[in-house]
Amino acid sequence: MTTMGFGECLKQLLSILGISMSQLSKAINVDNSLVNRWVHGKRIPPYNTSYIERISEYLSKNITNSFQIQQLNKLYMDISGYCSLENSMKEKIEKILSEAQGYSIECKKKEQNTKFNDKNSLTSKNSDELQYNHSAHIGLSNEDKILIGKINVLSATIHLLKAAAKKNCKNNNTIYISLINDIDMISLQHANLVYLREIINKAIQSGWNVTLLIKINSNTSKIIKLINIAKPLIKTGKFNPYYMKRYDIFTTGKEILCVPEIGVLYCFSSEPFSGIDSAFYLKTKG
Secondary structure, eight states, rough: OOOOHHHHHHHHHHHHHHHOHHHHHHHTTOHHHHHHHHHSSSSSOOOOOOOOHHHHHHHHHTSHHHHHHHHHHHHHHHHHOOSSSSOOOOHHHHHHHHHHHHHHHHHHHHHHHHHHHHHHHHHHHTTTTTTTOOOHHHOOOTTTTEEHHHHHHHHHHHHHHHHHHHHHOOSOEEEEEEEHHHHHHSSSSSHHHHHHHHHHHHHOOOOOOOOEEEEEOOOHHHHHHHHHHHHHHHTOOEEEEEEESSOOOTTTTEEEEEETTTEEEEEEETTTTTTTEEEEEEEEEO
């Protein structure tokens, strides 16, 4: 789940590779003013065009060193929420740009819908003074949604934790995380777990406490994997793991991530043994 617009994303890619806007425009055979409008967020490449493929092709051919590859992989993980060793750099750049394109287009749609709704609200205000606004009473935001797919759930998890890491916690708040379902713990790649640990550690450095609820059973590989990942966090004194010996139908196939004053993920399985592949994403209003 990216929150980076297409212009900012393209700007970062060009900066990483040391490529100017004029170089890119010549390489993909478009006017320099169009690339300039992309970078500054004034235009977004529409769907069903070849722009992103052409940009990705050119940029991937101009990677010259391992430092650039490292930066591109970090950007890819920030955007997609996971690390893949199978995809080529061209595929990764294309994924980065496509996700940013989708985010920018959806933001544009929301902006247009908001303007339309505001206009209608002003028109109908005099005839309906007692309109009831449900979201105003329960503090929901217009970013609340239902997520489908493991990648989207993982991306939302990373998004919430990164938001906490960026916010200085002054009131000693606690982030609550559950990790109960074995199938998800085992399937997470080591690189993803390390990345999550880094984000949690940044949140701790920003003043947050972190409480982790896990299930302990005979799955020793899970326990060893978790211990190795958690050791640096436990040393901070602000990471508190708790375990549960018994569980029932109300906990099986469900997970939760709660970041006070930022948002909540209530995760669940859509089918038996599918692992966590769906979630309610609720963001704190304001």
